Amino acid sequence: MTDTSRNALIDHACWAGRLFGGADGTWYPANESRDVIEPATGEPLTQVGLARAADVERATAAAAAAQPAWAALAPRERAAVLRRAAAALERELPTLAQYIARETGGILAKAQLEVAEAATQLHIAAGLPLQPQGIVLPSTAGRQSYARRVPHGVVGVISPFNFPLILSMRSVAPALATGNAVVLKPDPQTPVSGGFLIARVFEEAGLPPGVLQVLPGEADAGAALVAAPEVGMIAFTGSTAAGRKVGELAGRHLKKVSLELGGKNTLVVLDDADLDVAASNAAFGAFFHQGQICMATGRIVAHRSIAAELTKRLVEKANGLPVGNPASGTVAIGPMINARQLQQADAIVRASVEAGAVLEAGGTHERLFFKPTVLSNVKPGMRAFDEEIFAPVAVVTPFDTDDEAVSLANSTEYGLSCAVIGSSLSRASALGARLKCGLLHINGQTVADECVNPFGGRGASGNGSRMGGPADLEEYTQWQWVTVKDVAERTPF
The missing domain is CATH 3.40.309.10 (Aldehyde Dehydrogenase; Chain A, domain 2)
Incomplete structure (x- = not known):
């Protein structure tokens, strides 16, 4: 099995046959393991744990237990965790890019872009906790009325193989920033680039245990994530065929779902x-x-x-x-x-x-x-x-x-x-x-994304939701209407 140079983030021994998270935010043995194959050589690059439905069910429960304390953390403290995660990516960009190029089959310049953009996504997300979180509404005398943005609770993220770090981080970062816990299921073809590197940077950044769970898995793990009662929202990026199944299952369970799908x-x-x-x-x-x-x-x-x-x-x-x-x-x-x-x-x-x-x-x-x-x-x-x-x-x-x-x-x-x-x-x-x-x-071409733009499509390319920039606060939180009276009053009944 091929090895790469070890550093603070690339550590094959850390994730070999393991998943990340649980109640204590550690690397724990999986019941199944899988080799990750380097597309250019056909040789094993590393080995990871493979999650099944039962693993996902335990992870969503652990995430739900950890989420309230994370959401209650002072906004500046949540923002600081995200900034430290960005610094970890920036510090080790060359080594991480080399690994991503090997795991995804993309050229080195593309891999370098992934790391740099993922760090930018973290910096942008770090600003979300410090933005206004609601509005004051007109109401009757003696009553305060306002609407505020609150987390969904647990956000499930299902990400693809092609730009795994970016397409995972664009949901993980704003979901965490807005007070959610996250269960991330990266594509098992690119589980390190799309998942375990993210686990490593947040470990280093001091994210509290349980708030992030990372479980590479197949369709059964994805279905379990969508169906889990603790999960309030699903962010899915992938093929239109798979997205239709995710959207149908999420609708059956009355969950918010963001679908970013294919295109022609x-x-x-x-x-x-x-x-x-x-x-x-x-x-x-x-x-x-x-x-x-x-x-x-x-x-x-x-x-x-x-x-x-x-x-x-x-x-x-x-x-x-x-x-x-x-x-x-x-x-x-x-x-x-x-x-x-x-x-x-x-x-x-x-x-x-x-x-x-x-x-x-x-x-x-x-x-x-x-x-x-x-x-x-x-x-x-x-x-x-x-x-x-x-x-x-x-x-x-x-x-x-x-x-x-x-x-x-x-x-x-x-x-x-x-x-x-x-x-x-x-x-x-x-x-x-x-x-x-x-x-x-x-006067441009079709491949463009700058992190600060609301990204998404229509028709078979998505369900009209948007990710990125001004869309993130709306996407990863929900409105709650609150009224406050100094003293409770009788009603006509």
């Missing part, structure tokens, strides 16, 4: 666009992190007059991107997360070519390394046009009028991210205003 995101390139700039944006949106991003550019809808030339530039980009082990620091494209994901992408590409799409570049793979691929002449009804691919595949579809571009972009059940590139700002903005999406970028 469109970049519209107008005929007055700078093609070198447009190709750069399109390539980044389609190929970054092997296209394994909910915001990935799933369609490039280009004006017919420039579509062929834009495609040519995309082919040059695809053929020039080095593919290999991301830990080397010398590649742009790493491996897919697993064979199932690769086979799904390969099937979509093959089916689309059989339906008439033109394979301009790529379309082949070696082990888990899928070469950057460009498809042209892609039309509605083809799998590459309709389905989220989650692989490094650029899909080019021509259009003739702005109305047609809008129609093509909106012809999807998803509604996460869209972008428009063109020289006329008024034209690009007018077109963008007609796109049905939660994130809109004029």
Whole structure:
């Protein structure tokens, strides 16, 4: 089994065969263990405990017991814990980024971004306890009436494999900041990046025992977390198919649920666009992190007059991107997360070519390394046009009028991210205003998140909830209306 350099946060012996939390906030043995496989090499990277439903039930009970004291802690003290956690990440950024690159298969620059952004998320969350927590309402004489924000109690967080540290921390940090306890179930493919590193930084930061529980697990553990009576809210990030199941189960138990799901995101390139700039944006949106991003550019809808030339530039980009082990620091494209994901992408590409799409570049793979691929002449009804691919595949579809571009972009059940590139700002903005999406970028590309923005989609991309920035206080707390009279009075009864 491969080892990495040990430091205060990376400690394989700490989590080997273990879960984190319980009533006393320690690392305790799990009944099951699992090797974590490095996608680039196929070799075991580390070993962790694997949680089942019974483990989750114990963890939610422990979190519920610890939560009231955490919520009662002075706001400045809660904020200080979050700031210390951020400092721990910042101190060990290079080592943590190297580990994340290996566990996720993402390039080193992406891993460095994850650590830096997770620290930023903690700094932002540290400000939440010091914000106004309610409002005074008008009422009758002799009665004070106000509404205040109160914690849900226990927040369950279910996070994915692609940006595991960021996509876990964006819920864990504000949920803790607003006085909740958290039970985190990271994807078992990336349990350290998405879970145990977070446990380690909060251990160092002095988070009280029991307030954070970390349990990597499969679908049965996730279902137990959603159903647990102690859990007041679920924050889920993952596929639309899995999100539908989570939303259905949460609804059955009458829980608040935040769903951040998949996307089939469109970049519209107008005929007055700078093609070198447009190709750069399109390539980044389609190929970054092997296209394994909910915001990935799933369609490039280009004006017919420039579509062929834009495609040519995309082919040059695809053929020039080095593919290999991301830990080397010398590649742009790493491996897919697993064979199932690769086979799904390969099937979509093959089916689309059989339906008439033109394979301009790529379309082949070696082990888990899928070469950057460009498809042209892609039309509605083809799998590459309709389905989220989650692989490094650029899909080019021509259009003739702005109305047609809008129609093509909106012809999807998803509604996460869209972008428009063109020289006329008024034209690009007018077109963008007609796109049905939660994130809109004029003269940008579809992959963008800055921590301070309310992030989320509509339709099959989510249930309309938002995470980040001004949305966090609303998301991770609930309103409570309070009235106070000096003396109780008789009623008419």
